[in-house]
Amino acid sequence: MLNFITYTVRYVLTLYFGVFVTTSIIGIKNNKRNILILNAFCITDLLLDLVLICFKGSASVVSTYPLVTHLPLLLILIFVFHRSLLKSLLAVTSAYMSCQICNWMSIIAESLGYESWIVDLTYIAGIFLTYFIVYRFIAPALSDIFAKPDVELIPICIMPFFYYIFDYSTTVYTKLLYSGSRIVVEFVPFLMCISFLTFCLVYYHSIERQQQIATQNYFMQIKQAQFTKEIESMQRNEKNVSLLRHDMRHFLNNIAAFIENNENDKALDYIHSIVKATEKTTRKRFCANEIINIIIMSHADSFNDKHIDFRYSISVPSKLPFSDIDMTAILQNALENAMHAVMMLEPDKRFIRLSISEKSGKLLISVENPYAVRPKLVNDMPVATERGHGLGTRSIRQTAERLGGKCQYSVTDTLFIVRVII
Numbered sequence: 001m002l003n004f005i006t007y008t009v010r011y012v013l014t015l016y017f018g019v020f021v022t023t024s025i026i027g028i029k030n031n032k033r034n035i036l037i038l039n040a041f042c043i044t045d046l047l048l049d050l051v052l053i054c055f056k057g058s059a060s061v062v063s064t065y066p067l068v069t070h071l072p073l074l075l076i077l078i079f080v081f082h083r084s085l086l087k088s089l090l091a092v093t094s095a096y097m098s099c100q101i102c103n104w105m106s107i108i109a110e111s112l113g114y115e116s117w118i119v120d121l122t123y124i125a126g127i128f129l130t131y132f133i134v135y136r137f138i139a140p141a142l143s144d145i146f147a148k149p150d151v152e153l154i155p156i157c158i159m160p161f162f163y164y165i166f167d168y169s170t171t172v173y174t175k176l177l178y179s180g181s182r183i184v185v186e187f188v189p190f191l192m193c194i195s196f197l198t199f200c201l202v203y204y205h206s207i208e209r210q211q212q213i214a215t216q217n218y219f220m221q222i223k224q225a226q227f228t229k230e231i232e233s234m235q236r237n238e239k240n241v242s243l244l245r246h247d248m249r250h251f252l253n254n255i256a257a258f259i260e261n262n263e264n265d266k267a268l269d270y271i272h273s274i275v276k277a278t279e280k281t282t283r284k285r286f287c288a289n290e291i292i293n294i295i296i297m298s299h300a301d302s303f304n305d306k307h308i309d310f311r312y313s314i315s316v317p318s319k320l321p322f323s324d325i326d327m328t329a330i331l332q333n334a335l336e337n338a339m340h341a342v343m344m345l346e347p348d349k350r351f352i353r354l355s356i357s358e359k360s361g362k363l364l365i366s367v368e369n370p371y372a373v374r375p376k377l378v379n380d381m382p383v384a385t386e387r388g389h390g391l392g393t394r395s396i397r398q399t400a401e402r403l404g405g406k407c408q409y410s411v412t413d414t415l416f417i418v419r420v421i422i
Contacts, residue, residue, distance in 0.1 A: 002117045003115075003116045003117050003120070005117075006116070006117040006120035006121060006124070007116070007120055009120070009124060010120045010123050010124055010127075011049075012046065013124055013127050014099065014102075014123075014127065015042055015045060015046065015069065016042055017095075017098075017099070017102075017127045017130070017131055018069075018073075018092075018095045018096065018099065019038055019041065019042055019073060019095075020038065020131070020135075021094075021095040021098055021130075021131060021134050021135075021139075022073065022077070022091045022092055022094075022095040023038060023077075023081075023091075024134065024135050024139040024143075025091055025094060025095065025134070025138065025139045025142040025143060025146065026077065026081075026083055026087060026088070026090075026091040026142075026143065026146050027143035027146055027147065028077075028081050034081075037076070037080060041072065041073065041076060045068060045069050045072070048068050049061050049068065052064060052068070062172055063172060063173065066168065070092055070096070073092060074088050074089065074092055077091065077092070084150055086150045086153060086157065087146050087150065087153065089157070089161065090146075090153060090156065090157050090160060090161075091146070093157075093160035093161055093163070093164040094142075094160045096160070096163075096164055096167075097159075097160045097163050097164070098130055098134060099130075100163075101126055101129075101130045102123050102126030102127050102130055103123070103126075104126075105122050105123065105125070105126040106119050106120070106122045106123035106126065108122070109122040155195065158191070158194060158195045159191065159195050162191050162194075163191075166187060166191070170184055286312060286314055287314040287315075287316055287356070288316065288317060288318040289316050289317065289318055289319075289320060290318070291320075291324040291327050291328065292314065292316065292327065292331065292356065295327070295328060295331050295332055295335070296312070296335075296354075299335050299339070302339065303339070303352070306339070306343060306347075306350070307347040307348075307350060308339065308342055308350045308351065308352060309350060309351035309352070310351070310352050310354070311351060311352070311353045311354070312353070312354040312355070312356075313354070313355045313356075313357070314354070314355075314356045314357075315356070315357045315358065316356055316357065316358055316363065317358065320363065322403055322422065326399050326402075326403060326422075329395050329396065329399040330365060330396050330399055330400065330420055330422075331356075331365065333392035333393070333395050333396050334365070334367040334392075334396060334418050334420075335352070335354070335367065336392060337392050337393065337418075338352045338367050338368075338369040338416075338418075339352065341369050341370075341371050341372075341375075341416060342369050342370060342371075344371070344372035344373070345370060345371075345372050349370060350370075351369070351370065352367065352368070352369045353366075353367070353368040353369070354366070354367055355367075362405075362421055362422065363420075363421070363422050364419070364420075364421055365418075365419070365420040365421075365422075366417065366418070366419050366420075367417070367418045368415050368416070368417050368418075369415065369416055370414055370415060370416075371411075371415075371416050374411060375409075375411050375416050377409060377410075377411060380408070380409060381393060381394070381397070381409060382409055382416075393409065393418075396418065396420065400420050400421075400422055403422045404422070405420060405421050405422030406420070406421050407419070407420050408420075
């Protein structure tokens with residue numbers, strides 16, 4: 001009688017454990033409405049199990065558990081709580097896998113020769129302990145993970161999905177797990193390998209997306225900074241134009257006086273000085289493409305302040321067949337790396353050569369700069385000698401290759417050269 005009571009309590013608590021662990025890790029709150037729905041499901045499920053035991057025997061409950069319990073719970077998550085199929089499957093199978101902790105604890109008691117009711121009590125203690133740990137520590141973290149897009153959950157799904165299938169196929173519907181079959185024994189290492197490789201793939205794409213977001217944020221920052229500079233420049237130019245207009249009558253009178261006195265050379269010099277003054281009120285453009293113009297203009301003041309001779313040859317159309325963010329990732333990093341390198345030189349030796357042109361539908365970008373310490377190339381990639389450096393060169397190559405182009409780094413006796421074809 002005692003064994004029957006403890007087994008019944010164990011079975012009921014296992015059901016409640018699975019249901020509420022599932023809802024907690026998928027982010028369903030334990031409010032009054034949700035608790036009523038879940039309790040109604042558990043009671044209905046227990047009644048169905050009782051009917052199966054009466055007509056088919058207790059063994060039928062174990063074999064039909066996926067259809068009687070897991071499938072209805074999955075449908076409730078999808079249609080009542082409006083969770084996606086992938087996230088619902090992940091929650092159900094994760095909760096099922098969590099039961100292994102309780103099961104393993106009871107196996108210890110069983111292997112030590114304790115009676116069935118003690119084994120059941122050990123399992124029940126494991127249920128309370130596991131639920132506390134999951135609800136207190138694991139569920140908050142998993143609920144945040146479950147908020148991510150489905151594609152990012154694929155590496156997490158593999159282990160619980162395959163464990164669920166593996167456990168039922170080798171312990172419930174067959175006894176292969178206990179047969180010592182080599183294919184069964186080697187399945188777990190196989191599963192770990194698949195999980196690791198999938199994780200690496202998704203992790204790589206996640207890092208790539210983060211780099212794109214960082215580049216986009218950086219692009220917005222330099223664009224905002226450049227717009228701020230342009231506004232300040234326009235305000236200064238407006239003042240200068242006002243002064244020129246105010247002084248125009250004096251300029252013309254002075255020129256007329258020089259001409260009347262046959263001082264033509266002075267008149268020409270005076271005109272040239274006025275022209276130079278008016279040129280300062282115009283916004284300098286390096287090329288027809290707006291984003292390239294913004295990137296170069298954002299560096300122009302720094303080049304001038306740091307005594308860097310900037311030489312450029314740019315011939316590109318106003319529209320390019322790739323995004324502004326991609327162009328920023330390539331050109332911004334190339335110019336920053338060049339500026340960092342030449343700052344180690346004496347001011348009279350600092351220069352940067354930039355060449356951008358379009359040929360046969362391809363954009364050719366070349367950045368050349370001298371160096372103080374000869375860069376070291378490993379596998380055609382510069383090796384960073386300072387901590388935190390080297391990200392820019394990798395970003396240039398990754399962006400070029402993603403666009404179907406090529407990136408080449410080379411070193412001569414005097415120059416470090418970056419060439420990109422996209």
